[in-house]
Amino acid sequence: MTERLVASAELMPVLELLKGNVLEERINTLAEIADGGKIGEGGSRLALTSTEISARKCLIRWMEEAGMRVEEFPLGLIGTYEGLNPTLPGIGFGSHFDTVPSGGRYDGTAGVVAAIEVVKALQKNRRRCKRPLKVFAMTGEESSRFGTALFGSQGIFLGLSDNVLNMHRPEDISIRQALENFGFDPEQVRLPVVTKDSLRAFLELHVEQHSLLDHEGMDVAAVEAIAAPDRRIITIGQPLAEVVKEVSNVTKGIRIDIMGKGGHSGALPMGREYRADGLQPAANFLMVLPAAFDRIFKNKNIKIFITDLQIEGAALNKVPGNTHLEIMLSGENEKDLEEAEVFILTYLKKLNRYYGPEKDHWPRFITNPLSASKLVEKQLPSKYHFEPEQLLPCFKTAGKIIQAVNQICTRYDTRKIVGTIGTFHLRSDGLIDLGLDLRGIDKGLRDQVAEEINKQIDQISLRERVNTRISEPLPGSESPTIMDSQLVNNIEQLALSLGLKVRRMHSAAGHDAQNAARAGIPTGMIFIPSRNEGRSHVPEEYSAPEDLENGARLLATTVYKLANE
Known part of the structure; x- marks a missing residue:
């Protein structure tokens, strides 16, 4: 059915398939694809490494099992779950799957896994939306490998300049060379993969990376603005x-x-x-x-x-x-x-x-x-x-x-x-x-x-x-980004309709959603709590299964509403 839907009995069979323990299991499976041990146990999955390329193969398999048509681009994957009207601009949602050195399992990966599981739940219930759904799994969000952050989503939403392509850290190769090493053509990333005409909205679910939601007893947050680094x-x-x-x-x-x-x-x-x-x-x-x-x-x-x-x-x-x-x-x-x-x-x-x-x-x-x-x-x-x-x-x-x-x-x-x-x-x-x-x-x-x-x-x-x-500002230095006010309202109201405790907040950390917003695409973000004192970018990073479940269900509800407008 394709009527405008908030949270009603119609969507409940889909939401009931989104289980926190399943989401956690998938995150743990992806954590095994790492260098130097598992992610969360000292291991890492840096952008444009053989390990990161291996992780793509796992994600492609999961996307295809969820009924998506998958396209691989130099800086990530886009899985499309066709809509009833394929000519309409789609709804994009997802995050990144690269990590910092000795990082945590949930940063970025929680958003990618949740997005795939949302589509999988829709497929199992034989639900199609008016608009196509597009799941994004991007690399290069972290600055650890090349000294510049968000370059994956920048390439996908905006395109990369020569300056960014030539970025490298001391004693390492450049982004350009890394792409060539894996058989990708750097010329492909000069122009964006998606534009504001092809997406009605973009959503990103992410762990908070701070302890505010945990300390206040909140289930989720609607992000109003994202700080940016100099x-x-x-x-x-x-x-x-x-x-x-x-x-x-x-x-x-x-x-x-x-x-x-x-x-x-x-x-x-x-x-x-x-x-x-x-x-x-x-x-x-x-x-x-x-x-x-x-x-x-x-x-x-x-x-x-x-x-x-x-x-x-x-x-x-x-x-x-x-x-x-x-x-x-x-x-x-x-x-x-x-x-x-x-x-x-x-x-x-x-x-x-x-x-x-x-x-x-x-x-x-x-x-x-x-x-x-x-x-x-x-x-x-x-x-x-x-x-x-x-x-x-x-x-x-x-x-x-x-x-x-x-x-x-x-x-x-x-x-x-x-x-x-x-x-x-x-x-x-x-x-x-x-x-x-x-x-x-x-x-x-x-x-x-x-x-x-x-x-x-x-x-x-x-x-x-x-x-x-x-030095002059490094690539990745940007202006702060304001999220789409209507999407912030939608996320907040839909969270309440699901019985979740929700608040509005800003993000001090940068996110891929910023580049979607800079491309002129209406953009929103959902935060779920980070436990262990809000620690992130470290092995102790943790969000509980119930946090993952609440976030995925809110993401599904928001995506379904937008995709049927």
Whole structure:
């Protein structure tokens, strides 16, 4: 039947087929297609990798089993469930299926699986709508692989420029090369696959990636606006002439492990009651070690080398979680090195008191989040490439910038601003690159905060006498997006008709729905709760089966209504 339908007995047989445990099972099945273990257990499925291509085959099979005609495009899949009037613009719905490094199972995938299951439920009930239904399973939503986000949906809804096609991260290939490696023609993605004339509306179901719905006891949310990032690279220092020298025979190595908690850099509000950013304690070390070298160690002919700083699963759109810092001390006698080691360990204890639960009523860090271990001789380099006097001021400058960004954005937290240094890269030429992700739903305010950050970086640069440079906005930096007001109303009212507790909210994280809206397609978003304190982009990401079921049923009801108008 094709009458306009909200939530009535007519649709109940379809809705009853949408079971949370089935949705969860499908999400778990897709999680097995990953590199480095299952998704949710440390594994990843990055865009345009062999693993991601394998996941497409699984999704194609599921779409075909649900009665869809599937088309594969370089940046994703579109499954079409034919309508009674195939000439009418269709209803699009779906999400992405790529992940961040060591990410969670539900981000994006929940929306893809729910969309497929909605069509499958309609097919089992032999229901056809007036309009065609089009399920989207897109890649390239995450910025992890190529340093630019949402490029998959950008290619599908808007087309990609040469600038985006040539994007790549250090020591990796470009989007263009990755497409060619899998037999796709990059020229295909220059023009959009779908346009505003071919779709009546686009809907995306997604996990909230924050704890608001969970804490308020809400079942779903109708998203009114999506914040957008201003992403840049902050480069510190100037290229250094390599100086290769033998390390002194007397050395000590210390590894500092910081137990942070990763999360989505857009969805997690600022403040230590919400974030356990592992890069913040590391920044303290980056600032104090150069100062100690100048005041204490240099006079004793002790050299301090920061030989490594690693963020596990680092990405521009992730709050740094577990972070590791390796320090090497080199000197002329054992006693002086022992004193330097004691200094570092004493400072570590001080940071544990600051970041641990003794300091805050709502600590996100665990008790004693910092620990130290000795590096054995074979873990220490036998040569060094740059003098400490050359690099330590750059590390100090980096530490100050990391904390300045955090402090400035925290002041604007109540005005929906979030800012994160998500990546740290020490280049082979001695330069340090920091990846900045700044977000807000008010572009004017976001730009104001960006200017404040820029001025603070300039001041730090002058004080430390270290060159800094802020890049132009990276591809993926966009303006905030407003969802279609009528679709927001529909989602809210249909949720109520299903007996769901619903609220309106904005999304601090970016989503594929933004590119559909930018293409002029009326666009709406449904959020379901994220459990485990709203954590996302980490293995602990979780939405319960009842959350998946509520979201899928609301999606089905909304799609069915729109498709029969």
